Amino acid sequence: MEEVTLQIQSVIYQNKASDLKKAVMQAANAVRVAKEYGICISGSMVYGDASAQAVLTEEEVADIQGMLPKEFRFSYRVFGMNTGTAKGHNLLAQHSSAAYLLIMNPDILMSPSCLYELFRSMKQKDTAMAEARQTPLEHAKAYEEKTGETQWASTACVLIRTSVFRSVHGFDADTFFMYCDDVDFSWRVRLAGYKILYQPRAVVYHAKHLSIGAKWLPTCAERYYSAEAALLLSYKWSDFNRTRKLLKQYEACGGEDEKKAAAQFRKRQKEKRLPHPIDKNRKIGKFIGDEYGEMRFQISGH
């Protein structure tokens, strides 16, 4: 029996306690199934609450602890501020003694064999991250079919070696609030010489929906944060032409959210708060069209 230590962590923001319990139940089951298939996982599950008011009561925390296997400890940390995902995950990972971190969105439901499959991927040489496949809407980014190697991993559900997480200093919380923190993190992991694998057999349910016309329906906040992150990511990864193009596009014909994101970027620029550009030869950071790497297909936005 192989033994590993793991910290499962999520940053929560105004989630329903019942949904969180469901996610914990699925995670606990995935730990059980991994053990049956020969991987004994022990460690902790941590929720960092970025909501204005704590989501879980003491009784609910006790309930959740009761749902986990005995080798797993549950802890609940109230941040007292809206940290965003990048800072929230850094705070949660700070004191972890586990060899692996599983970073996931709080609305993710793991399939029973998910953890087993993710750990199996980690056996490949130089692999630092293994990403799960999301259903009902699979992420469209490309990956090498034979090896599973991919350009970046979404943190909707990803397994990371803690040593690598620390060696690249976690997420860049000074630059990113909630989008593209995962792209930036993945690219820095690859810059450090590691591989990122996509594991299509490790399936997780991520409740998302499209319009009847099969298009995305982003909220205003999603539009704003993704526009802001797109500008910052291109600047940080030295694609200044793209930064200029995006700024021009947002300012000339963008919606209210894009205009706000462009103004925010200008403000940062003036205050000299832009990230330090890296990967100047652009070996790792690849922007193709509006995407951060090659895609297998695209879902249009409204």
Next chain:
Amino acid sequence: MDKLENTQLQERFARLFSGYTIAGQYARYVEMLTKAQEAQFFEKYEKLVNETKAQDSKAENEIFLSIIIRTQGKRADGLREALLCLEAQTDQDFEVILAAHKAKPHNLKQIKAILKEQTAAMRKKIRLIQIEEGTRAVPINYGFAYARGRYVSVYDDDDILFADYVEAFHQAAEFGEGKLLHAYVFSQKWKENVKSKDQTGYCAVGAPKPQYCQNFHLIRQLEKNLCPLMSIAFPRYLFDECRIMFDESLDVMEDWEYIMRTAPLCGVYDIEEVTSIYRHWMNAENSASIHGQDTWDKVYAQIRSRINGHPLLLPDGFLNINKKKAGQEQACCFSAGYPRMEGILFFDLGEGFSDAHYVSTGNTLLLPEFELKFSVPREYRHAARFRIDPCEYGGILLRDSKIILKYEDGTRKAFLASKCEHNGYYADGALYFMHYDPMLVWKNTYAVSEITIRGYVSMEIPEHLFKNAAEHEKRQQFARGSVWRRICGSIWRRIRRTVSKRS
């Protein structure tokens, strides 16, 4: 209406309408419908239904939905995903009848192992039944016999559900009790990666498309099935009380046949939300690939003949056939026959064709004639190239097909589809597409506001054409081989140099 009044009405009806009138014939057809499968019901299913009812009376709560999952245990990853989709449902008022159909011992072992993987709550919901006989309809009938839900839906082990699948049916049942409940479905192209032992898995290769996102329309449904099976929840009384069962003699299209017997009787309540994804496999086994074209053609003709053999009751609103719903990209227009002529027009804006830039439309004519009319959005009118995929299926023949371009200034240009670049085989004045995804591509220089493709389609492929096309393809593959290409290229270049020197 009380019983006495009902009986009087029946008597009056029988007095007024003889068996020669359409009303009389319809009444006789409905009676026949509820009696035709009675013998089979009593022989195979009555005992099971009674046992289920007895258990049901002891149960504390009524179940809203029984979900029958058909599996042969060959798609372990699919089954795992199917069960995960159920685990994620926002409304947990359902039970699962997992019908293992003709599963080989090692596949059955796999199914049982997958069941063991599930959470305790999920395991409680699932009943595994084993069926060793018959067509794809048999596990559904057994599933119905074991079902305790007020409604029953059927879900294959390779389909995907959104989290509100059960909830949407449950809410709709409040308004459409007794009717068939029908929700929208996306289609999506998938493939199975089997390149190495450790890296098998499913992979989406196209964006979800709103192929089945339109309200149920009985007239359109007469020509072909526009409702993937999981899009419908059937009231259980159809099986238990009316004894209307799936036709076990059919190898394929059993779903269409059942819908066509039940929808005119009960009516359909539409749920204008997408609650599932139907996977179109590009390389994996499915019913379309297992059964040959002959079977499909034969069953299609058989079902059409049955539909044609009795009067039909149309629901109110049946004339709204060309009505386009606001906010719905796909036209609800009359499209008919097999294959499904639902075309997609792709735009190349200089970076190649992609799923990000396309519009789709349906056939507006009765097959074999077809017409796909695309209105080109303003931002795509100057595209460098256009591509029409007239349908998704291969094995089709396009005859006398023309493409008509309407420019922004109102002028028109028409040309033969065979003049485009295409991935078919052209012979005898027809374009034959052997494989999936037929494509027609051409370059563009002006602002095009509307594109129409019109012609005739057929699936009856003359033997000689099939052989010639297969040979042509072999030759092309050979010529595409790198060594051959290099040799040919170098010989060709040498000849050209010599000729140009001499001239």
